[in-house]
Amino acid sequence: MQIEPREYVAPWRIVFAPFAAVIVSLGLGSILILWVGASVSEAYLLLVKGALGSSFALTETLTRSIPLIFTGLAATIAFRARFYNIGAEGQLYCGALAATFFGTGLIVLPPLLMIPFLMLVGALAGGAALAIPVMLKTHLKVDEVVTTLLLNFVILLFVGYFLEGPLKDPMSMGWPQAEPIIDEGLFPSLVDKSRLHFGFIFAIIGSVLCWAMMRFTVWGYEIRAVGLNTSAAKFSGINVNTTVIRTAVISGGLAGLAGVSEVAGLKGYLTLDISPGFGYTGIAVAMLAQLNPLAVILSAIFISMIYVGADSMSRAINIPTYIADVLVGLSVLSILVSVMLTKYRLRWR
Amino acid sequence: MALLAFHNITKSFGPLVANDDISLSLEKGDVIALLGENGAGKTTLMNILYGHYTADTGHIEVDGKQLPSGQTDAAIKAGIGMVHQHFTLAENLTVLENIMLGTESLWSLSQKQSAAKAKLAKMSEDYGLKINPDARVADLSVGERQRVEILKALYRDARVLILDEPTAVLTPQEADSLFKTLKSLTEQGFAIIFISHKLHEILQISTRVEVLRRGKIVGSVATIDADRAMLAEMMVGRKVERPSLEAMDCGKPIVRLNNVTLRDAGRKVSKVPKLDQVNLTIHQHEIIGIAGVAGNGQSALADLLSGLSIPNEGTFELLDVPVTQASPSNIVRRGVGRIPEDRHSSGVVGEMALWENLISEDLRNAPVSKAGIVIDRKACIERTNDLIERFDIRCEGPDAETKLLSGGNMQKLILARALAPEPAFILANQPVRGLDEGAIAYVHEQLLAARKRGAGILLISEDLDELFSLCDRICVMYHGKLTQPYDAKSVSTSQVGLMMAGQDLRQTQDQMPEISNTPVKESSHAD
Numbered sequence: 045m046q047i048e049p050r051e052y053v054a055p056w057r058i059v060f061a062p063f064a065a066v067i068v069s070l071g072l073g074s075i076l077i078l079w080v081g082a083s084v085s086e087a088y089l090l091l092v093k094g095a096l097g098s099s100f101a102l103t104e105t106l107t108r109s110i111p112l113i114f115t116g117l118a119a120t121i122a123f124r125a126r127f128y129n130i131g132a133e134g135q136l137y138c139g140a141l142a143a144t145f146f147g148t149g150l151i152v153l154p155p156l157l158m159i160p161f162l163m164l165v166g167a168l169a170g171g172a173a174l175a176i177p178v179m180l181k182t183h184l185k186v187d188e189v190v191t192t193l194l195l196n197f198v199i200l201l202f203v204g205y206f207l208e209g210p211l212k213d214p215m216s217m218g219w220p221q222a223e224p225i226i227d228e229g230l231f232p233s234l235v236d237k238s239r240l241h242f243g244f245i246f247a248i249i250g251s252v253l254c255w256a257m258m259r260f261t262v263w264g265y266e267i268r269a270v271g272l273n274t275s276a277a278k279f280s281g282i283n284v285n286t287t288v289i290r291t292a293v294i295s296g297g298l299a300g301l302a303g304v305s306e307v308a309g310l311k312g313y314l315t316l317d318i319s320p321g322f323g324y325t326g327i328a329v330a331m332l333a334q335l336n337p338l339a340v341i342l343s344a345i346f347i348s349m350i351y352v353g354a355d356s357m358s359r360a361i362n363i364p365t366y367i368a369d370v371l372v373g374l375s376v377l378s379i380l381v382s383v384m385l386t387k388y389r390l391r392w393r
Numbered sequence: 394m395a396l397l398a399f400h401n402i403t404k405s406f407g408p409l410v411a412n413d414d415i416s417l418s419l420e421k422g423d424v425i426a427l428l429g430e431n432g433a434g435k436t437t438l439m440n441i442l443y444g445h446y447t448a449d450t451g452h453i454e455v456d457g458k459q460l461p462s463g464q465t466d467a468a469i470k471a472g473i474g475m476v477h478q479h480f481t482l483a484e485n486l487t488v489l490e491n492i493m494l495g496t497e498s499l500w501s502l503s504q505k506q507s508a509a510k511a512k513l514a515k516m517s518e519d520y521g522l523k524i525n526p527d528a529r530v531a532d533l534s535v536g537e538r539q540r541v542e543i544l545k546a547l548y549r550d551a552r553v554l555i556l557d558e559p560t561a562v563l564t565p566q567e568a569d570s571l572f573k574t575l576k577s578l579t580e581q582g583f584a585i586i587f588i589s590h591k592l593h594e595i596l597q598i599s600t601r602v603e604v605l606r607r608g609k610i611v612g613s614v615a616t617i618d619a620d621r622a623m624l625a626e627m628m629v630g631r632k633v634e635r636p637s638l639e640a641m642d643c644g645k646p647i648v649r650l651n652n653v654t655l656r657d658a659g660r661k662v663s664k665v666p667k668l669d670q671v672n673l674t675i676h677q678h679e680i681i682g683i684a685g686v687a688g689n690g691q692s693a694l695a696d697l698l699s700g701l702s703i704p705n706e707g708t709f710e711l712l713d714v715p716v717t718q719a720s721p722s723n724i725v726r727r728g729v730g731r732i733p734e735d736r737h738s739s740g741v742v743g744e745m746a747l748w749e750n751l752i753s754e755d756l757r758n759a760p761v762s763k764a765g766i767v768i769d770r771k772a773c774i775e776r777t778n779d780l781i782e783r784f785d786i787r788c789e790g791p792d793a794e795t796k797l798l799s800g801g802n803m804q805k806l807i808l809a810r811a812l813a814p815e816p817a818f819i820l821a822n823q824p825v826r827g828l829d830e831g832a833i834a835y836v837h838e839q840l841l842a843a844r845k846r847g848a849g850i851l852l853i854s855e856d857l858d859e860l861f862s863l864c865d866r867i868c869v870m871y872h873g874k875l876t877q878p879y880d881a882k883s884v885s886t887s888q889v890g891l892m893m894a895g896q897d898l899r900q901t902q903d904q905m906p907e908i909s910n911t912p913v914k915e916s917s918h919a920d
Contacts, residue, residue, distance in 0.1 A: 046447075046463075052407075260767055260768060260770070261766055261767050261768060262756045262757060262762050262765060262766060262767070262768060263766075265749065265756060265768060266756070268742075268745065269742050269745065269749075269753065272742045272743075272744045272745065273738070273739075273741075273742040273743065273744075275738055275739045276738065276739050276740060276741055276742050276753075277742065277753075278701070278721070278739075279699065279701070279721060279731075279733055279739040279740070280721065280722075280753035280754050281700075281720070281721035281722030281723075281725055281753070281754055281756075282722075282753070282756070283720075283722075
């Protein structure tokens with residue numbers, strides 16, 4: 045078997061790649077379903093029904109996709125500049141912590157100002173959380189994968205300290221949780237009698253803004269140039285360090301917004317389990333979207349569909365919910381392979 | 394029976410036919426020179442022989458037996474040894490370890506050391522390739538590293554040696570010693586394929602010359618019957634004419650380097666600075682050439698002049714104002730046009746569109762962007778269309794992906810970016826490397842036109858012919874030091890060659906023409 049580059053990459057291949065990846069991952073996942081003795085068609089039908097089959101299911105799926113859109117964008121922007129931010133999980137908690145700090149009564153503004161204010165401080169906190177790793181990278185060439193990843197655990201412990209100490213809600217019956225966000229800061233609901241909140245609109249706006257930034261602005265140009273060919277970017281006069289730092293702050297800010305939206309949109313107060321790994325799943329979202337900010341929306345909804353659907357599937361038939369993690373993992377692997385196959389062909393002999 | 398024979402080898406990559414029905418054979422003791430321009434198909438043919446590529450049609454025979462295609466290990470077993478242009482040695486291992494690596498099984502690496510050492514010692518003796526087997530490769534000179542590469546091939550019982558541009562990194566003296574080695578190898582029955590585009594070497598070392606052009610063998614002559622002009626014409630396909638330099642008075646100084654020393658950045662501080670007390674003045678209306686073997690500080694000089702670094706000691710003045718900040722965008726704004734050494738790795742972003750690469754040097758200025766924030770796509774496309782026409786860039790349009798351009802057109806793109814703003818100073822670092830003759834002529838014309846309108850130009854090149862035909866004055870770099878400039882018409886190629894090897898010609902002053910440090914006012918070499 046030989047791998048040869050394609051001279052010409054047809055656009056349809058690029059569009060088709062993620063769908064092929066999804067189909068392949070569902071195919072591979074069905075092996076596991078067969079293994080536990082369930083029917084594949086029934087399992088996948090239940091999964092789709094559980095994710096999209098009723099207005100409750102649909103709104104749940106969309107609600108779950110909100111933090112994934114934000115963390116997916118965080119990974120997308122950073123990876124475009126080849127800054128491998130694996131720390132969206134920590135930045136998410138920083139954003140949530142900042143929203144909690146300012147949003148539980150310290151400052152009271154009318155909702156029209158309060159919500160943007162909370163989003164701003166959350167984004168700043170998320171961006172600030174990336175300041176240490178990015179400075180270590182630009183000034184001392186420390187690998188950002190290691191620092192951002194490890195900082196996640198530091199931040200989580202830091203948040204834990206606040207929830208057990210200074211920010212602990214005295215009414216929480218001893219649980220480590222913060223006081224609730226004041227009403228002025230809560231995101232309005234989007235669909236009645238559902239948990240779907242205004243964060244979804246913010247996430248869509250965020251995606252469009254990111255897309256526009258990458259496509260139309262000097263910043264976006266610099267991010268792409270640095271990611272595609274650092275030495276050419278440097279030679280032509282782009283300040284690579286400034287660009288990487290700016291990218292990191294934007295990326296961290298987006299991850300911070302995920303935290304704000306979970307606290308002020310969904311839960312109403314900060315606990316240590318607001319994120320079941322949204323930061324990490326965001327990487328999968330970004331990969332599946334092939335680092336396209338608009339595709340992040342679809343990719344996040346798809347992945348959230350798998351998680352929400354797998355929950356109800358496992359309740360109906362005896363398949364562990366871990367199948368969702370497996371499917372998401374498989375879809376990331378398959379997208380990597382299928383993206384490679386858009387650029388290369390395999391020749392058998 | 395031929396030791397090695399190619400039979401009707403054809404290989405295409407998409408629409409490009411890299412090798413077109415190539416047949417050739419060699420016997421023991423032969424030195425076949427494969428001569429051809431960049432992209433003529435020399436390397437492709439050797440990659441097919443070595444099993445990196447599979448030929449579309451045709452086959453290769455060694456001793457009359459067909460060589461299985463696409464299998465490097467089969468080629469090695471059949472006695473084919475490749476000495477790559479870029480060495481494939483592990484720097485932190487010793488010579489012996491490098492030679493055993495990939496030959497002996499990793500399990501028995503330590504046990505077989507003494508046997509390998511004995512074999513290596515015998516080989517060194519037999520072929521006159523002296524080397525200390527326990528030396529670390531990192532400590533070896535370039536010439537010695539090449540010797541290790543050759544020994545590695547011989548250790549694997551190669552009978553046919555392929556040398557791909559072996560002298561590109563050598564001084565003339567090291568090249569001579571390489572040629573002696575090759576002579577002694579052929580006397581002992583080895584056959585050699587020598588890939589090069591340097592005519593004088595080919596005439597010196599080979600027994601037969603095979604000329605490749607656009608994938609085809611266009612000529613095959615015994616070296617005794619060949620001469621330079623004939624080979625050059627065969628290689629290019631027409632008579633080659635070099636541009637001539639119009640006499641011109643040089644004007645005011647544009648760039649001035651005073652005692653510039655540049656050291657390695659970072660933690661690893663080497664003893665030898667990259668630039669050592671360099672003095673240089675470049676005036677309007679003149680082209681100064683920098684000759685030298687690759688790796689003697691030319692890159693450091695280019696980095697300095699393109700704004701990537703600033704001197705550790707000494708001053709760099711541009712139009713009488715010192716440059717104090719390492720900033721490419723700043724230096725471009727102050728009137729420097731830069732043609733980088735490697736257009737793929739630092740010239741363009743291949744995955745971006747043509748128009749995007751054309752604006753990369755003034756992103757934050759109108760009309761490229763509005764207020765330095767939003768890129769004005771329409772204005773950029775207009776500008777690109779204009780430059781595509783002015784610089785004759787053959788492409789699908791401003792939106793085409795830059796990496797799809799041919800080498801010559803990519804270089805035109807870089808020329809357009811660098812020269813369109815009419816810079817006062819132009820740094821041209823290896824501007825014609827890897828280009829075909831047509832593109833070379835174009836680049837030279839552009840540089841001469843810039844000289845005419847009043848730009849000062851620094852041309853860094855490894856090709857002495859290019860330097861002599863294009864430059865008013867020539868300096869030589871050796872170990873980070875720069876000689877004084879010599880008038881191009883009063884210094885000879887061999888004198889420059891000696892200086893490239895580190896000889897100080899000032900000690901033998903009487904052989905040299907009168908040299909002055911002041912600019913040549915009365916240039917009159919309109920030849």
